[in-house]
Amino acid sequence: MKTRAVLSFVLALFLAGCASTRAYDEKITSLTGQLDSLSGKFKLAKKENLNLKRELLLFKKDQDVDTHRFIAAQEVFETDFAEDIKSGDAWARMTDRGLIITIDAEKLFISASDALSDTGKQFLDKIAGFIDRSFAANYIYIEGHTDNQSLAVFEWKSDWEFSFARALNVLKYLTEKRSVDPLRLSASGFGQYRPRAANDTKEGRKSNRRIEVIVSAQKIGDQVKHKDQ
Template sequence: MARKKSGGSGGPSGGEWLATYSDTMTLLLTFFILLYSFSSVDAQKLKQLAASLQTVFTGQANNAIFDYNMKYGEVPLVGENSFQDQIPIDKSTGDPSMYETVSEFIEKNKLEAVVQITEDSRGIIIQLRDNILFESGSADIKEDSKNILEKISTLVSSFPNEIIIEGHTDNVPIHNQKFASNWELSSARAISVLKYFVEVKKIDPYRVSAHGYGEYRPVKSNDTPQNRAANRRVNILIVTKEGVSE
């Protein structure tokens, strides 16, 4: 009797799973090579990509990485906006490089005698005493001080950040034909600087706002003439923190 041949010509051999396994391993290898290429180019972008992918997979984002930034030609990752695209700023701790840039500009333009640079939780402050810009009880900018504001406008124009102009007074009451209180005086002085920046120097008005605080945010106690003079000031704040004006 002839021996029967083993194995059918069209039946399964039992090794078909190897093809699926091989395809899966190839896809995984491609994926990790892709991740490695991202990390080699920009580690921060990789972190943002991972966070964005997580929000998409968990249903917490609508567009995330799939939106295209037409202005800058980039795919915006989580937490990015137009300001960060232009000048990266650490929103939690401030930007030391910006502080150094401002300080160097003030020194280069010989403004140390009229300008003081400070920093608080909101950003970097360019502080001017009131008598540098205004006569006593007035909100009209002195003609001979406009060159100071012109230089400062050049500086703030070089950053994309929001600018807040703050007027401050001492606690000596004021009541004249123009201003009924220190509220009005401090607000009018801040607005005068804002209008110079916007109307004369053509700074984008959407970036600039004016606040008047009167006597209620002093830097020193109002117990001596010197301290009161320090409290009478105009601050030009370069905002480096999110949510400051909200």
């Protein structure tokens, strides 16, 4: 009886040891698998991080090139349009939107009308030439603005319509008479709601009646390239 009891005890220990060994092996196998998986993910993340760094460097390089190009273009504008800048008829400034060319409405339009004057057409010819030389493929946004008294003077239904009509006529002239690619252009009107100055003085109201031509850093090819990627 004692011998049988001892054998039973030894057998139980052996079986327990086998079970413990299997559990240990299974745990080792599981942990090894998790480690391999994490190692693979780490290598993939490291590769993606390297690719992102390369893209960032290329982006910064492109941005630097664009910044220098815009600064150079502004200098060209200030030379070519020196008389207009001096008289207050036009000026240019760099913003996060791009190069903004502001033009006094009196320089472009017949008084109390959205129709371009002969002087305005000549001025737009000059603007078109500048854009063609400096920004052959950039998007261009044309925005119309008024003062807060336009309705009383010009008898339009709203400042929105009047400012948009003026911006649209600038766009039409550039596309129809100067052959600027219509894919690059858009027009919008903001009425009296984005003033540059207070409307309580004659000078302030004159400053607010304007057309702004915004040359964006984005180019036509940028969207196509992004879509292909």
